[in-house]
Amino acid sequence: MSSSPAPHHVATKKEGIPLGKIAGIPVxxxxSWFIIAGFTIIAYGPVLMHDYRGLGSWAYLVAFGYSVLLAISVLIHELAHALSAKVFKWPTEKxxxxxxxxxxxxxxxxxxxxxxxxxxxxxxxxxxxxAGALAPFVLGRSFEGVWDLLANILMWANLLIGIFNVLPGTPLDGGRLVESAVWKATGSQDKGAIAAGWSGRAIAVALFFWFIVRPFLTGAGLDITFSLITVxxxxxxxxxxxxxxHHAQLRSRLYLVSAGGLAEPAVGVPNSAxxxxxxxxxxxxxxxVVICGPDGRPQGVVDGPAVAAVPYEATTTTPVTAVAHALAAGAYVPEWSKGQELIQYLAQLEGGEYAVVDHNGIVTGLLRQEAVVTAITGKEARRSGRP
Incomplete structure (x- = not known):
């Protein structure tokens, strides 16, 4: 029950069963939803059969209705996010x-x-x-039998979803309150996200202590189903x-990611060298040394050990392409590229090396994936073992 921005290419991923569009928004x-639906049927079907003996095996269908009503409640919640975002012209992907x-x-x-x-x-x-709209009907006993049961579930589900989501910690919606308050005070959204994340961790620990550790220590006993849900x-x-x-910490270091600043010096040679x-x-x-094609575009990187292995008398007859490995298609970037834009572009490329070129298309550097990872994480990247 959260909202987040993402690059457009995520929309091409297989998301599950398409349910159509609401207000132009794909749903x-x-x-994975069927896991919680199955759990609901197994956990509450027998309970309903015992409490409402007239239902018989239909109790399992009613239990399935629980999960459907929960999904409807979540859908209403998410639609409210999407429709309110439309007011600010934030494009909703799904x-x-x-x-x-x-x-x-x-x-x-x-x-x-x-x-x-x-x-x-x-x-x-x-x-x-x-929940407020349903309350008069539920409390006034306007429904009977199974319909009263389902109306109760729908009302309480929405009330609990609302209460749960206003808790002040990420990934809950209430975490945005913490994030925005710190963001407003410091001018840094990343600091706000980190604060909201720590608040979310504190909420997780508090809930675990209250519903699992406390009953265990006091000898009150634990309900297996409820305990599993809590965990x-x-x-x-x-x-x-x-x-x-983690993501906020990475974003806070994006200013360190610059093609020109992270690249090691390099020169280009024609592939006929x-x-x-x-x-x-x-x-x-x-x-x-970066090999360039006839059009000047980088094609490969010369391998130092391979060059050293060439006998001196053969250096003038051995083509440079024989001591190099190829760059991935499009693996070159302007030296002024930086930040999120640079990372998103590199993420679409194969390989771990990228030629850096100036305004005239001349090779000025070689950017290695390890340097980018180190700049973002502050930790040395593991070597891939490739040349």
């Missing part, structure tokens, strides 16, 4: 209902603390409104909060 039912409830995926947009809070709180607000929910919260912290030509410009293996 998908992820295959809504996905899944094992953990659901999420609304936005395309790239420019947010602000105030707008982020409004869109986030629209979800819980919709659930509270629906799953706390695990979901912890992973979501940790993911938010020989090993002798390489030794003339890089006798000690430095700078790096």
């Amino acid at each position: 998908y039912l992820a295959y 809504i996905v209902l899944n094992l953990w409830g659901g999420h609304t995926q936005f395309e790239s947009f420019t947010a602000s603390p105030g707008k982020a809070v409004i869109v986030a709180m629209a979800g819980p607000a919709a659930n509270f409104l629906l 799953l929910v706390c695990g979901f919260l912890w992973m979501g909060a940790s993911g938010s912290i 020989t090993v002798a030509d390489v030794l003339a410009i890089a006798p000690a293996g430095s700078p790096a």
Whole structure:
């Protein structure tokens, strides 16, 4: 039950069963949703059969109705996110209902603390409104039998979804309150996201202690089904909060990612050159040497050990292509490329080396994947073992 921006290419991924569009927004039912549906049937079917003996085996169908009503409640929640985002012209890519409830995926947009809070709180607000609308009918016993049971479920599901999601921690909607407050105070959305992530971790620990550790210590006993749900929910919260912290930490280091700043010096040679030509410009293996095609586009990188293995008398007759490995198609970037734009482009390429060129298309450097990873994470990247 969250909302997040994502690059447009995510829309091409298989999301599950398409349920159509609502207000122009594609809605998908992820295959993982059937896990929670099956769990609901197994856990509550026997309970309903015992409490409502007249239902017989139909109790399992009613239990399935529980999961459907929960999905409808989540859909209302996510639609509120998407429709409120439309007010700010944030393009919504899709809504996905899944094992953990659901999420609304936005395309790239420019947010602000105030707008982020409004869109986030629209979800819980919709659930509270629906629960409030159902309350007079449920409390007034306007329905009978199974319909009364389902109306109760729908009302309480929306009330609990609303309450749960306003808890002040990521990945819950209430985490946006923390994020936006810190964002407004510091001017840094990343600092806000990190604070909201830590708050989400604290909520996960608090819930686990209150519903698992406390009853165990006091000898009150634990309900297996409820305990399992609690562990799953706390695990979901912890992973979501940790993911938010990790991504915010990476984003906060994006300013360090610059093609020109991270690249090692390199020169370009035509693919008609020989090993002798390489030794003339890089006798000690430095700078790096990039092979360029007739059109000037980088094609490969000369391998130092391979050059050293060529006998001296053969250097003038050995083509440079014999001591090089190919670059991936399009593996060259302008030296002024930086930040998120650079990373998104590199993520689409194969291989771990990219030629860096200036405004005239002349090779000036060689950017290695390890340098980019180190700049983002602050940790040395593992060597892939390739030349």
